[in-house]
Amino acid sequence: MIRFIHALFALAFIALLSGCGATSEKRAYEYMPDMSRSPAYKAYAPNSVTRDGLTLQRPVSGTIPRGFHTFHYGPGEDEAARAGRELENPYRASPRTLEEGKGLFQTYCLVCHGEQGKGDGPISAKIPTPPSYVSERLMQFPPGRVFHVITLGTGKMPSYAAQLSADERWKIVTYVHAVLQGLGDRGQVAQNGGSQ
């Protein structure tokens, strides 16, 4: 019996807390609302908890976001040649990489360079004619140099870094090198076991 009365009191207490002040216009009283809804700061709101008083914190200096690739080359012939010497293509000419590289090439490069990379794309007559990929000069380009061209652009060709991620650029490089220049896996350095 005493247990029953205790339970009754407990129930009445809960009912009292949750029902406090509830009318049709007013919200019911909430007991310790912070337990279920913590206050969220807006990104640019002042913040008394952090050292600099800002909510949004700067990235730690010297760190890079996950998946970000650094690119330590400037524009110009010398820098392009250096990229050609130093950069290694992380992709091998596997059927899957070639398939993806082909799709990306046809979306982003074909319009000027042509399906076979001969410099005869649909709009090539309206722009300075792009060089053929099998010209003597371009056949000498190591993969890293083509990556440099796509990343920074060159002469009249704009940069495609904003449209293509570093991985997508390397896939295009692999396709151009292996298929359009007919060089297969030559000059490509396999670092990922060719799975991609």
Ligand code: HEC
């Ligand atoms: C808007 C037209 C256009 C598009 C799109 C384009 N290119 Fe070019 N590309 C050019 C022109 C024009 C040149 C010649 C640039 C110059 O020497 O002034 C060129 C030159 C090049 C060269 C030779 C650079 C050199 O040093 O001689 C390579 C390699 C190249 N493009 C690759 C690509 C790849 C790969 C893509 C696709 C991601 C691409 N291009 C997309 C117009 C384009």
